[in-house]
Amino acid sequence: MSDIGLTSGDFTEESEPxxxxxxxxxxxxxxxxxxxxAVALATVDADGxxxxxxxxxxGFDVRGFVFYTNFESQKGQEILGQKKAAMCFHWKSLRRQIRLRGEVEVVSDEEADEYYQxxxxxxxxxxxxxxxxxxLEGRFALEKAVAEYTAKYALGNxxxxxxxxxxxxxPRSIEFWHDRKFRLHDRIEFRRDADGDGWSKVRMYP
Known part of the structure; x- marks a missing residue:
């Protein structure tokens, strides 16, 4: 593992991201x-x-970064088809950004049920x-569907x-970016070849 310190500005000496x-x-x-x-989620369709x-x-932990969606949606179908995605967080008030990308897995039914409830x-x-x-043919169609399911599940769970x-x-890679004067920004990227591998740490030119 490369020994590149995250000492500049708000970075700290972390060996994993x-x-x-x-x-x-x-x-x-x-x-x-x-x-x-809030995070920008990037996917790719069957045509690339x-x-x-x-x-x-x-949610997030050492296993990865979790979000929920309708699997029949465009993003759901694209992720199920390609099993890859990327995210970009941008916090304007802090002048910070984090990018990550990697393979995607479906969470367990237990995790999904717990969050859904x-x-x-x-x-x-x-x-x-x-x-x-x-x-959607019109707003009324959506409101009608909401009313129908509200009635259907009026009692019970x-x-x-x-x-x-x-x-x-x-994630295979996670990059931390912090704005600096004259566009001489701090960029630190953590990389690994596969889930379970150790992370290498690289300082990047802005």
């Missing part, structure tokens, strides 16, 4: 007004064309009512839809 990510996310939670866990959209990070009732109903990424679950990005 997850602890540093946790520190930066905590800083963002104290600094960002809205959704510090990229897509990007904002999602919310719902923690969601507000309206969000659980919405997961049933929305045919995500498909044409709202089960998790079979097409709704989570993805975990298992």
């Amino acid at each position: 997850f602890a540093l990510f946790a520190t930066w996310l905590k800083d963002a939670e104290a600094s960002e007004i809205n959704d510090p866990n 064309l990229p897509n990007v959209r904002m999602v919310l990070l719902k 923690s969601r507000p009732l309206g969000s659980r109903i919405g997961a049933w009512a929305s045919k995500q990424s498909r044409p 709202v089960p998790r839809p079979p097409h709704w679950s989570g993805f975990r990005i298992i």
Whole structure:
């Protein structure tokens, strides 16, 4: 492993990226007004064309970075088809950015069930009512579907839809970027060849 210290500015001496990510996310939670866990998610379709959209990070640990979605949506189909994705966090108030990319796995049913049941009732109903990424003939059709599922699950628990679950990005690389004067930014990239390998650490030209 290369021995490149993260001593410049707000970087700390971390030998692996997850602890540093946790520190930066905590800083963002104290600094960002809205959704510090918002992240741009990039995928690729069957033709090799990229897509990007904002999602919310719902969990992370040494296994990877987790978000949830409708598997029948465009991003769901693209990830299931390619099993690869990338993320980019940007916290403007802190002048910081984190990029990561890697293979993707589906979370366990137990993880998906636990998170789904923690969601507000309206969000659980919405997961049933929305045919995500498909044409909608009018707002009324969506509101009608919401009303129908609200009535269907008026009593008892709202089960998790079979097409709704989570993805975990298992990163091959994670880059930490911090703005500096005259565009001489700090960039530190953690790299590994496969899940379970140790991380190497490289300082990059801005």
